[in-house]
Amino acid sequence: MARIRTLKPGFFKSRSLAKLPRDARLTFAGMWCEADDHGRGIADARLLKGAIWPLDDDVTFLHVSAHVDMLAATGHIRLYQIDDEAYYEVVKWEQHQAAAYRRGEAKYPPVSAGQEIETLGSRGSVQESATGTQSSAGTGNREQGTGKHISRSTSSTEAFEDFQLDEPLIDPTYVIGSDDDPKFCEFWAAVPKKDGKDDARAAWAKHVQGKGTYKGQPIKQTDPDVIIAGMLAYAERVRRDGTERKHIKMAEGWINGRRWEDEQHPEPRPMQGAGSSIWD
Template structure:
């Protein structure tokens, strides 16, 4: 079953990744959607082609091997079952909290959640060479701020991004009371893109709840109270929770 995942701008800017066939890059993105919450999936090239590249004349097995050689995925076997581990998947994806745990065994050098075993050399996040983990030219996911030739965002740019996220949150929040207090709570959180999405999804669940819709919303808390209490982490109380997952994706 395909799942919604995130993609960062650094993916399109990396020159090393450009060495991979365009269909290979598209396949790599598609693997994130097929992978479970730990970044693992079955290594079945024919099935993967049907799922991700049904209209293209592509040798998916060769493309998967190219991704493996570049250190982007790990092809391995467990109990005579061919599997794939997407490298650094857990660091860069935020699976929905209702997504079930992985049923596939982790590689020997990885923990159950898809993270590398502590004590082993860690790949830097973004897309840069990591010679300790793979062959020369291997690529590992790294943070956008560490992309070669990229510039560290200025403090004003960070502040602008922070307030853009708050503006989106405030526009969606149903009770327009205590904006300054809510803004202070938001600044204390300093949410990154993943947290902004998690807050947005939690807010949509809360808005759909019976409690918030009761008596014209008189039981909706002030936004600052909701943020300070990290109420977006509350368990959903109705079946509409899953439908809210994609609304805030990409904010």
């Protein structure tokens, strides 16, 4: 059962959180409520969707999975696996919650008892994402992306240091298509067949920036939210139709073929920046 938590005013002024989509921030707040008294919870996007977004039909567990992946990538939570179960732990939990109540016994094991992972994958949990990317013990090395620099996240300790406002928490550069690119992370979380990630990075960078050619034709620049919406629609269709894995399109070919145009009205789902939330 979720408990009442303390949410400091600085939560809304955090520069690190401000770099994330608004919906990801609300998911993060909801994960605080779902966590045990030691800041740990089950990292299953389907359960989190039901607990945090029960009345929002336009938010699916794929969206929540992307939120969780982004929170892990920016150092706000740690993801780890024990056997076939995935868990999360809120970074610096004690500094923000210890004074609010008398902590009870931990319901879930600590990070040290398992193996850290980088992402849940599009199915939303370890046992449901056998083809998803998992890291070895520790966070491991981040894969390099392709394209120009936009922003790169700092270490987990810097990213959540008491919500400080007087020091920058996010480096102003990241590589489009890297694991520090929040839009690519959101896209990759939705991909139902997680093969050929490096090729998908290159295709993503070209189409988001409108650079290069494909089959002799110049590539048109496309809003990343349009691509994400199309992939979410495609992933849902694959799930609904029970498509065999061998018939699911690879992400690179799907992007290069502009397959988001095949889906029915894949509207962009802006989630970041002023006036871009689905609440607006």
